[in-house]
Amino acid sequence: QVQLQQSGPGLVKPSQTLSLTCAISGDSVSSNSAAWNWIRQSPSRGLEWLGRTYYRSKWYNDYAVSVKSRITINSDTSKNQFSLQLNSVTPEDTAVYYCARAGGVGGTWKGNWFDPWGQGTLVTVSS
Amino acid sequence: EIVLTQSPGTLSLSPGERATLSCRASQSVSSSYLAWYQQKPGQAPRLLIYGASSRATDIPDRFSGSGSGTDFTLTISRLEPEDFAVYYCQQYSSSPYTFGQGTKLEIK
Numbered sequence: 001q002v003q004l005q006q007s008g009p010g011l012v013k014p015s016q017t018l019s020l021t022c023a024i025s026g027d028s029v030s031s032n033s034a035a036w037n038w039i040r041q042s043p044s045r046g047l048e049w050l051g052r053t054y055y056r057s058k059w060y061n062d063y064a065v066s067v068k069s070r071i072t073i074n075s076d077t078s079k080n081q082f083s084l085q086l087n088s089v090t091p092e093d094t095a096v097y098y099c100a101r102a103g104g105v106g107g108t109w110k111g112n113w114f115d116p117w118g119q120g121t122l123v124t125v126s127s
Numbered sequence: 128e129i130v131l132t133q134s135p136g137t138l139s140l141s142p143g144e145r146a147t148l149s150c151r152a153s154q155s156v157s158s159s160y161l162a163w164y165q166q167k168p169g170q171a172p173r174l175l176i177y178g179a180s181s182r183a184t185d186i187p188d189r190f191s192g193s194g195s196g197t198d199f200t201l202t203i204s205r206l207e208p209e210d211f212a213v214y215y216c217q218q219y220s221s222s223p224y225t226f227g228q229g230t231k232l233e234i235k
Contacts, residue, residue: 047172047215047226064223098171102219105184112219113162115183117171 002026004099004118012093012125018086022099022118029075029082030055034103036082037114038073042095052102052112053082089125096120129154129218131227139235146203148230150216155196160220163192163201166229167212175214176201206232 008020020038027034035054041047051063053073063071072085086093099118104110130153140146150161159179164172174183176192179199189204203210211234216227 046228047217049224049226062222066223104177111160111177112222112224113174113177113217114164114172115174115177117173120171 002101002116004101004116006097006099006118006121008121008123010122010124012089012123013127014090014125015088018084018089018093018097018123018125020084020097020099020121020123021081022083023079023081024101025080027101028077029080030077031103032056033107033109034101035112036073036075037100037102037112038084039098039100039114039117040093040095041098041120044092045095048095050084050086091125094123094125096122128223129156129221129225131216131218131225133214133216133227133230135230136228137231137233139233140206141235142206142208144206146201146206146210146232148201148203148214148232150194150199150201150227152197152199152218156199156218156220158220159195160218161192161194161199162217162219163190164215164217165210165212166215172215203232208234 003025005023012018035052037052038050070087075082100114102112132151134149161179163176166172180192191202213229213231
């Protein structure tokens with residue numbers, strides 16, 4: 001059973017960098033049949049997919065256009081985790097941030113639906 | 128970008144009744160690459176349906192999904208008290224992977 005455990009600060013100052021980590025148990029970040037995603041949720045924007053990282057003989061990243069100039073998603077195979085960095089944050093980046101696995105079960109890639117999700121981290125951007 | 132529009136915004140029903148939730152896409156969702164999630168207050172969304180009609184692991188059979196192209200439906204055949212929550216659809220046909228704005232299912 002795959003489980004995701006998020007960590008990171010809940011308060012970030014404007015113009016600084018938001019950093020969150022998602023630790024994986026029950027699967028490998030370098031699985032050839034999974035993708036590792038970040039999603040956020042706010043009252044004004046609803047659920048918004050931010051991006052993903054995945055391994056298919058080499059590492060790939062895929063980002064939403066809305067944050068593409070500010071986002072980096074990295075993987076750490078030694079710790080079996082992946083991370084989100086969002087630069088130059090503003091109060092509009094205040095949201096609950098989730099990590100989530102995509103790919104389905106059964107050892108082959110099935111599609112980019114999200115299951116399971118991390119527990120969520122409320123990140124507030126404020127001075 | 129595929130925009131998903133859910134209706135109604137709020138649905139007021141009683142336990143035991145049937146719920147029908149709609150999700151309409153701004154363009155065709157290829158291969159029925161559509162999922163449904165349930166979210167309760169303070170919790171992460173939970174996957175219910177993928178591939179438009181396949182139930183996720185441990186999801187009761189009172190939940191069913193249908194549809195193709197641009198029109199999709201989530202049906203809950205007989206509402207249980209624990210089913211009152213917010214429901215979201217999500218397309219994974221093309222990046223960016225987008226969500227609908229949600230339907231709140233409340234107790235009448």
